[in-house]
Structure formats: structure tokens, C-alpha cells
Amino acid sequence: MKRLLIVAHAPSANTRRLREAAERGARHPDIEDVEVVVKAPLEAGPEDVLACDAILLGTTENLGYMSGALKDFFDRSYYAVLEEKQGLPCALYVRAGRDGTGTRRAVEGIVTGLRWRWVQEPLILRGEWQEAFVDQAEELGLYLAAGLDGGIL
Structure with a gap:
């Protein structure tokens, strides 16, 4: 069984809908061998990254940067996972009120x-x-889970 970790900051009703959509896509009934774990960035840590086979990150654009919560997740996890999780398949969605360029970078x-x-x-x-x-976030979750399930990620 593979594990997909979704770490997504969702401070509003719409961003919660995005996180739920990504999870819904990842839990598609045709995907059989993928466990989906969803956590807010302040609840997730290095142990979650070490236990996963792929990660989907979600964040809001805050002043042209990622959310403070996602940055905190990276700060707490970076060195603990650096050597062991190289090559980890990952994807990102950004809910950007502006252009999202700084957040993405x-x-x-x-x-x-x-x-x-x-x-x-x-x-x-x-x-x-x-x-x-919502549909785009759901497709992203589905894509990652299907890739894990099919052994191509």
C-alpha cells in the first residue's frame, strides 16, 4: 500500500473546498492501493513525510509568499527528511488572489x-x-494517487 500525504493550508471555506477536492480525487473508487493522509501544515511533520510515497502541497498566496503555516511545516521538516526523501514525487496548488509567482518560486x-x-x-x-x-484540485489529487497506484510515480 502506497501513501499519499496531502499537506494543505485551508484558512477559508473556499480553500477547505480545495483541500477536500484534492482528497476526493485521491480517494477515487478506482484507486485501490493508495492510503490518503490529509493534514494541515501545523499538524504535519517530518514523520509524516518519512512515511509517505508522494506529497501534495496546498497553500494560499500570502503577501506574495506561501502561507506561514506551510513555511513552518518546511522549517520543522526540512533537515529531518533531507537525506531520506530525495526524489519524493510532489505537486503543489496555490490559491492566489494575485499571480502566485512569488509563492510558486x-x-x-x-x-x-x-x-x-x-x-x-x-x-x-x-x-x-x-x-x-475545485475540479482542478480534484484532478490533481486523482493524478497523484493514480500515478502511485499504477506504479509510475
């Missing part, structure tokens, strides 16, 4: 340092809220 810098492996371009959900964002 910040997360990419940390992921590069960890030597994790991007399995998809970061999903940047820009501008005013759109219902399509």
Missing part, C-alpha cells in the same frame, strides 16, 4: 533544496474565486 526553492521530484507543474489558481478551481 518560494515553494520551488525549498523543493529543489529537498531534491523532491515535481510530477506536474504547480497549479496556480489565480484571481477571483472560480468554481472550476
